[in-house]
Amino acid sequence: MKLFSVLLVNDNLTKELGLKQAGVQSKAVNLKEIKKFHVFAIMFIVALLITALPARADDDNVVHANSGSRNDIQAAIDAAPENGTVVIPEGEFNIQGPRISVNKNLTITGSGDKETILNGRSGLDWIFHVVTEGFFRLTNVVLDGNNARGGVMMRSDDLTMRVDNSTLTNFTYRGVESYGGVRGVIDNNEFLENHTTDVVVYGDNDASWDRPLALGSDDAVYVEDNLFRHHRAPNSHSIASNRGARYVFRHNRIENGSQNTNPIDAHGNFYHGRGSRSYEIYGNEIDVGHSYMGMFLRGGTGVVFDNEFTGSFTHPLVLENYRSFRRGANGRFASYPAPDQIQDLHIWNNTINGDDVTPYIHDRGVTRQHIQENRDFFMEELEDYEPYTYPHPLTAEDFVASRRASSVAVTEPSSSSGSESTSSSSTVEAVTSVSSEPATSVTTEPANSSTPEPATSSTSEAVTSVTSQPVSTPSSNINSRSSVTTRNSTVGRSMPIESVSTRAENRTGNSVEDDVKAGMIDHENPWDKFVKVFGIFGR
Structure with a gap:
């Protein structure tokens, strides 16, 4: 036991x-x-914090949007400094609204080779709405309206802009609109299947008519080297203007099938204040199945030359005055000269299917009394006229680098090998923590209104006015007048859609993508960079 x-x-x-x-x-x-x-748990929390950040700054000037959502783009814009750059990542993103507001001097760029796609929706007024004084650039993006009203609205008393190397498609009202004291260049874009109008230029009304006429100067909105295509969407104009507008439409290609009423347009004095002030239209190819008109000029003055029309047109070039056939409040037509009517217009060397183009003057009201050859328009070259530098100087030097250099105190000159030297700021890597709450108080335009929206005072912060620096132009990029007038012989009529961007690679100088490759803009994913710093998460 x-x-x-x-x-x-x-x-x-x-x-x-x-x-x-x-x-x-x-x-x-x-x-x-x-x-x-x-x-x-720490990894998860850190990941949440990183993804919650609305933007990341590579240096004092470049901010990466966390995604291409409307709120993340707006947060990145709000976080970016004056003269900064916002980089939107690759991917396809839906912009449900409200509009993305830009109220500072800024460059916005997509990533990859137009791999940033922003889709609008029916009922959205604008994807980007720009109200600033100084400069703005939008580049390397695809804006698919998906029946949204408009793509980019730029509204300012004093703005230098560039919209380039992008695609704007499927908008019901406008691809790009400028309003007020806007100048600059819209270049190397593709405008595809937009309803109503691709590009609209509204000037600064009376102020434009009070300034001296300045053909061949930078006092205009330039639209150059773009492709406009409409084979299924009814479209009134590839470009239209009013309200004292000054525009230059050059070296573009229009392919319209039978969908466009009058591709190149200049409105007169009737609907939106003063009529168009001036237009310079040259070196364009307008190819249609059938169109009633190719150009419809209804006021102002300018030059029209070296344009090629191919296809069937009832009238390739039509001249008219609103006030010559629309009666005023007194029930009468205007007396000669009608307000803002066509005067001193010069037309030469335009062809339709190889034959010379003869303007057609509408026979209604007293139009034919008001518009007469050798008094109001001349079928000859304008003496002493010289086209402005082509390509536009804003395309000849990187817009980002020049603005970055002007906005930082310390710069380092790059090594020179006999060519122009450029400056870039020293890079300071940092992660910027900012509020992700976007500004959502905006004024929405009525969806079906064709009247320009009223002036807005929605900008809550002061806008710094930046004095525009002159952009130096390498001599190799300046074309003589002879090269301008003979350019059409080098452009095939069956120019593929890719050829616009291909021409851009050959002549636009450094792009934002060039800056990325050179290390000036860092596209590294924020999570990858974090893993590099804290190696524990990679083990």
Whole structure:
């Protein structure tokens, strides 16, 4: 019995000891699991914090949007400094609204080779709405309206802009609109299947008519080297103007099937204040199946030359005055000269299917009394006229680098090899933590209104006015007048859609993508960079 009791006690002690050892082992295992859980919990929290950041700054001037959503783009714009750059990542994103507001001097760029796609929706007025004084650039994006009203609205008393190397498609009202004291260039874009109008230029009304006429100068909105295509969407104009507008439409290609009423248009004095002030239209190819008109000029003055029309047109070039056939409040037509009517217009060297183009003057009201050859328009070259530098100087030098250099105190000149030297700021890597709450108080235009929207005062912060620096133009990029007038011979009539961007690569100088490749803009994913810094997460 005693032996049995001893064995029983020993057995109990052994079991108790085993349990204690097992408990120790269990606690050790639990401690390891707890540590592992803590590590993963920290990783998860850090990941959440990183993805919650609305923007990341590579240096003092470049901010990466966290995604291409409306709120993340708006947050990046709000976080960016004056003269900064916002980079939107690759991907396809839906912009549900409200509009993305830009109220500072800024460059906005997509990523990759137009791999940033922003889709609008029916009922959205604008994807981008720009109200700033100084400069603005939008580049390397695809804006698919998806029946949204408009793509880019730029409204300012004093703005230098560039919209380039992008695609704007499927908008019901406008691809791009400028309003007020806007000048600059819209170049190397594709405008595809937009309803109503691709590009609209509204000037600064009376102020434009009060300034001296300045053909061949930078006082205009330039639209050059773009492709306009409409094979299924009914479209009134590839370009239209009013309200004292001054525009230059050059070296573009229009492919319209039978969908466009009058591709190149200049409105007169009737609907939106003063009529168009001036237009310079040259070196364009207008190819249609059938169109009633190719150009419809209804006021102002300018030059029209070296344009090629191919296809079927009822009238390739039509001249008219609103006030010559629309009666005023007194029930009468205007007396000559009608307000803002066509005067001193020069037309030469335009062809339709190889034959010379003769303007057609509408026979209604007193139009033919008001518009007469050798008094109001002349079928000859304008003496002493010289086209403005082509390509436009804003395309000849990188817009980002020049503005960046002007906005930082310390710069380093790059090495020079006999060519022009450029400056870039020293890079300071940082992660910017900013509020992600977007500004959502905006004024929405009525969806079906064709009247320009009223002036807005929605900008809550002061806007710094930046004095525009002159952009130097490498001599190799300046074309003589002779090269301008002979350019059409080098452009095939079956020019593919890709050829616009191909021409851009050959002549636009450094782009934002060039800056990325050169290390001036860092496209590294924020999570990858974090893993590099905290190697534990990569193990």
